[in-house]
Amino acid sequence: MKKALAFDIGGTKIFSTIIDESGKIIAEIEKFSTPKTIEEIKALLRNEISKHENEVDIIAIATAGAVNNENNAVIGSTGNLVEGYYTIDFQSLSGKKVFLENDANAAAWAEYKIGASKGTSVSVMLTLGTGVGGGIIINDRLLKGKSGAAGEMHFKMYPDKRRKCTCGSWDCFEIYTSGKGLKLDAEEAFNNKDVTTYDVIEGVKNNDQKMIEVFNRWQNDIINGIIGLANIFDPDCFVLSGSMAQFVDVKKVEEQVNSQIVTAPTSMRLATAGNYAGMIGAALLALGGA
Amino acid sequence: MKKALAFDIGGTKIFSTIIDESGKIIAEIEKFSTPKTIEEIKALLRNEISKHENEVDIIAIATAGAVNNENNAVIGSTGNLVEGYYTIDFQSLSGKKVFLENDANAAAWAEYKIGASKGTSVSVMLTLGTGVGGGIIINDRLLKGKSGAAGEMHFKMYPDKRRKCTCGSWDCFEIYTSGKGLKLDAEEAFNNKDVTTYDVIEGVKNNDQKMIEVFNRWQNDIINGIIGLANIFDPDCFVLSGSMAQFVDVKKVEEQVNSQIVTAPTSMRLATAGNYAGMIGAALLALGGA
Numbered sequence: 001m002k003k004a005l006a007f008d009i010g011g012t013k014i015f016s017t018i019i020d021e022s023g024k025i026i027a028e029i030e031k032f033s034t035p036k037t038i039e040e041i042k043a044l045l046r047n048e049i050s051k052h053e054n055e056v057d058i059i060a061i062a063t064a065g066a067v068n069n070e071n072n073a074v075i076g077s078t079g080n081l082v083e084g085y086y087t088i089d090f091q092s093l094s095g096k097k098v099f100l101e102n103d104a105n106a107a108a109w110a111e112y113k114i115g116a117s118k119g120t121s122v123s124v125m126l127t128l129g130t131g132v133g134g135g136i137i138i139n140d141r142l143l144k145g146k147s148g149a150a151g152e153m154h155f156k157m158y159p160d161k162r163r164k165c166t167c168g169s170w171d172c173f174e175i176y177t178s179g180k181g182l183k184l185d186a187e188e189a190f191n192n193k194d195v196t197t198y199d200v201i202e203g204v205k206n207n208d209q210k211m212i213e214v215f216n217r218w219q220n221d222i223i224n225g226i227i228g229l230a231n232i233f234d235p236d237c238f239v240l241s242g243s244m245a246q247f248v249d250v251k252k253v254e255e256q257v258n259s260q261i262v263t264a265p266t267s268m269r270l271a272t273a274g275n276y277a278g279m280i281g282a283a284l285l286a287l288g289g290a
Numbered sequence: 291m292k293k294a295l296a297f298d299i300g301g302t303k304i305f306s307t308i309i310d311e312s313g314k315i316i317a318e319i320e321k322f323s324t325p326k327t328i329e330e331i332k333a334l335l336r337n338e339i340s341k342h343e344n345e346v347d348i349i350a351i352a353t354a355g356a357v358n359n360e361n362n363a364v365i366g367s368t369g370n371l372v373e374g375y376y377t378i379d380f381q382s383l384s385g386k387k388v389f390l391e392n393d394a395n396a397a398a399w400a401e402y403k404i405g406a407s408k409g410t411s412v413s414v415m416l417t418l419g420t421g422v423g424g425g426i427i428i429n430d431r432l433l434k435g436k437s438g439a440a441g442e443m444h445f446k447m448y449p450d451k452r453r454k455c456t457c458g459s460w461d462c463f464e465i466y467t468s469g470k471g472l473k474l475d476a477e478e479a480f481n482n483k484d485v486t487t488y489d490v491i492e493g494v495k496n497n498d499q500k501m502i503e504v505f506n507r508w509q510n511d512i513i514n515g516i517i518g519l520a521n522i523f524d525p526d527c528f529v530l531s532g533s534m535a536q537f538v539d540v541k542k543v544e545e546q547v548n549s550q551i552v553t554a555p556t557s558m559r560l561a562t563a564g565n566y567a568g569m570i571g572a573a574l575l576a577l578g579g580a
Contacts, residue, residue: 146412152521
């Protein structure tokens, strides 16, 4: 069975392991803090690759940032990664072929191949974490766009400049429905900069009515955004992943969405491919597996 | 050269002509008022088909309403069409093959094959008329979704129920950026139910500052919606069509959109395939032409 040496390169952590073409993780997961310079990132990757490349058929990297349609270069740095990240020539780090995919796209592919959206042909994955990522599958292919950057969940929730988004524009879905969005909802509700996402989640557990109101605002923004995406894509399902997804009332979101869309009913599912879905998806894309 | 007998079936008018596989209209355009019952619609179509089907290879129909992915049945009626429209068995109307496509999708295909988006592989067409239609092309295929209903421009401009949309939900892009949306903007600005879209357009021409403000709100909503679509699809271009598109400051919209998106710059174009783009697109899809 063919195997890939897989990496997941994020703003704070880098993970690595070996994954076979069925999507199974067959080695220990290695974890590193993401170095602060591109030279150190390259050295780290080169070191890991030299240790394992003889055991595998291909190197598969899930990375933050948009990846071009040939899956061989990062074409835009995100705020979370070191400056100049997009100048790294990943292919130069190995004698084996190096395959790259955006981390959200790769995770969506893992869900499609072995996880929550398996068996569907049109699906939208939303990764609700510190930020919000998106990976969209249409007719069994990843939606990449002209330059590889499609699936950015930066569509506006208001037209009149209320909350600045991390992307530089205003009022994007991401800045309302991320963990940060929930914190900002709470800050606005209590006029208190120190309230945290954790405070809201704890408050909801303790049946604190004000915290429940804040949480419901956040969840309603998720519902409102998904309604638009459902009408645009007419997907079989949505897959919710990321650290914030566990707090979403999936049944309620599904009911609310289906009661307001003009397209046929869709389904709402929690991700099942796990925390390493990015590496699994990159490996499956690279190997053509599962 | 192969030929299609083409129809465009809308809520108020039905058009028909013959179109060859290069997309050229090669017969007179016939025009009818849309009958009020499905029996009369069927009789009209049967009559036209019987007159011309011997001259053509296929029947190609651009229709209001969602069309299934096999392009052989309307699966949802729109408010504009007679009740039961979706029960019509279009194939039963001719001995030749009958091909159906949603009118906005068909028009987007005409723009892609012979019009404004020719040569691109990812494009979003917005038809700004009484309502707003959408047709999306990804990797040289129409985006249809699981049931054929994708491309509905019903994503929310506000999360807090300000303006009821024709779709039954609230605050959709359509109800702000259609001709009706412009009228509603003016009604709200002047607290006057009698002000019309025409009044606003005339006011702008006459440099009436209040009317210019109303118009700018409408155009800004178009910009805001397109920003989201650009981040989601990363398209080569947007094509603006429909009766309201002529009033849009295309250059300004393009500049504003490109200054606020995280994906690579896109271009804004007016449609060039003409008023019969729906029939042309349906014919080209049916014939596999141009």
